[in-house]
Amino acid sequence: MALTSMLPFAPSNTSLSYSSRASTAAAFAPRGVHFAADGRSGGGGGQPLACAAPRRRGRAPRRRRGGGLVVWASADYYATLGVPRAASNKDIKAAYRKLARQYHPDVNKEPGATEKFKEISAAYEVLSDEKKRALYDQYGEAGVKSAVGGPGGAYTTNPFDLFETFFGASMGVFSGMGQSSFRTSRRNTAVQGEDIRYDVILGFTEAIFGTEKDIILSHLETCDTCGGSGSKDGSKMRICSTCGGRGQVMRTEQTPFGLFSQVSICPTCAGEGEVISEYCRKCSGEGRIRVRKEIKVKIPPGVSKGSTLRVRGEGDAGPKGVPPGDLFVCLDIEEPSDIRRDGINLYSTVSISYLEAILGTIKGVRTVDGTSGLRIPPGTQPGDVIVLAKQGVPSLNKPSIRGDHLFTVKVTIPKRISRRERELLEELASLSNGGFARTDAKPKPAQPKRVHQEKEVGASQEDTDKSKEAEGDWLKKLTDFAGSIVNGAAKWLNDNL
Incomplete structure (x- = not known):
């Protein structure tokens, strides 16, 4: 057939x-x-x-x-x-x-x-x-x-x-016609060099008040001999034989459905359309050399842990003389155990005795500015917060604004006291209303002398009573407050000594 x-x-x-x-x-x-x-x-x-x-x-x-x-x-x-x-x-x-x-x-x-x-x-x-x-x-x-x-198989010619x-x-x-939409032009898009990351550890006060750090950096710089071209001085670039100077090649493949074409960057010239005829000896044709240098990085006040600073132009230089990338400095901060930071405010704890809580005092405390005197007012309660204004962290965006340092009061009670201290505490407790009294303590006899003195006062008795009444009011307030602390302390001492 x-x-x-x-x-x-x-x-x-x-x-x-x-x-x-x-x-x-x-x-x-x-x-x-x-x-x-x-x-x-x-x-x-x-x-x-x-x-x-x-x-x-x-x-x-x-x-x-x-x-x-x-x-x-x-x-x-x-x-x-x-x-x-x-x-x-x-x-x-x-x-x-x-x-x-x-x-x-x-x-x-x-x-x-x-x-x-x-x-x-x-x-x-x-x-x-x-x-x-x-x-x-x-x-x-x-x-x-x-x-x-x-x-x-494939045909690699465009x-x-x-x-x-x-x-x-x-x-x-076709010399007078516009460029075909199917054709591609030489690839000359400038790219930026690679960015570099560098980690820096700061002290606590360095992060708060700012500082200047010297860091040693290893990065790529444009070759000063060839200016980034990679070619020897005086030599000329030649047209890439693989792509004919277009910077791209078309891969055409025969399939059962017909011819299929795919355009890609030329592997020989990396899309430049030109290749180096004679390489620069210093950079071996790379156009870049690795340099180790020391640079100064300014740390602004108020930075926090995890902050990143950007230093423009200190990254790796790009190929063929294109602009370099940037340097990113990542910050880590050493934090002390006795100071906690939250935003622009600082937090600490101050320990005082029960007598200091009753009578008040001035306590030396540690701050980022050094040792400062913290005034403890009389009658301070455990858990009270005392503020040192404008002793905190400067604002990162506006350093003239500064936070506070807040101190939480902790009242400490001694585990052991002397006999004399015990007697005084018991006497103080007896002065307060409902004060604590030991069962084995001997009651003191009445003081007839005080009664005698009151009879001798005579006509001035009324003025004296008013003065004592005012003094008694203040003493009552003090003893009432002290009693709440002393009663518990005396009871604990009675049970454990």
Whole structure:
């Protein structure tokens, strides 16, 4: 049965060609396609006599459920360019010149023109290269794919770069037209260098009042010999041979669904479009050198743990002389055990005796400004908070505003006292209302002398009574307060001594 009758879906204008190798797979594609059959041409002006099924290592030919052989897609590069298999390089170039101008996306806006242009470029890339053409003639497209990257091989030349190379940078007949939207320009976007992190530990007072720290930093700086270019003085940059100066390459891959292209940064020039012809000896072509330097970092007052300071321009220098990154200084603070910080306020505890709580005193306390006198007023209760105003932390954004240092009072009671102290406490307790009195204490006799003195006073008795009444009121208040503390202390002493 003739091949065309076995494949009713094949277009009538499909060109047929043959491979000299016996088991080459038959192939079909909608445009510029060829069929390779396991047979030889006979009569009928070179038309195929029959088409054998493609063999696959001894397997039986696969058939569709509706009948007919499965055919494998393959592009015919000769048919794509419209030249015979025996065409010379001159004929191939002429065909490419004609078709590339016809299907270039800048002039041909019809659907499918871009894909056709890519197919033409892929065909010319193979047939214009003697080695690739020899592989293609002997093994077909599969042989070329295997040579350039294995199964599903690829063509790395950008079809638009190929066009420019062939017609020149002016794009020949398209010199007066705008740049194609499918083309890409050289990559010259400046990037910033890498940022650097540096950890610094501050003392507590350094964080509160600010300081200046000397840090030793190791970072990359622009090479002063080549100015960041990486090339030797006097040498010139040359156009990258991989991308042709575009900074990007297009990878075109043949798939069962057609040609697919992907644009990526050129691996040779890293997107610059130019490569160094002779490297700088100092930086070995990097354009940057590592430098160890000492810099001063100013710490503002009021910083807290975890704060980060940004020092612009002290990071690593960027490639090719682009601006350097920044230095980020991360702060950690050593905090004392007796002072706690919360925002701009400081908190501490002050311990006083029960007598100091009753009578009042001035207590020396530690602050960030040094030792200060904290006034304890008479009658201070345990848990009371006494404030030293404006002895706290300066505000970070407005150092003229400063917080307070707050002290929580803790009253301490001694575990052991002397006999004399005990007697005085018991006497003080007896003066308060409902005061504590020991059961084994001997009552003191009445003082007749005081009564006698009161009788001798005579006429001034009334004035004296008023004075004593005022004094008694103050003493009563004091003894009432002292009693609340002394009673508990005396009871504890009575039970434990």
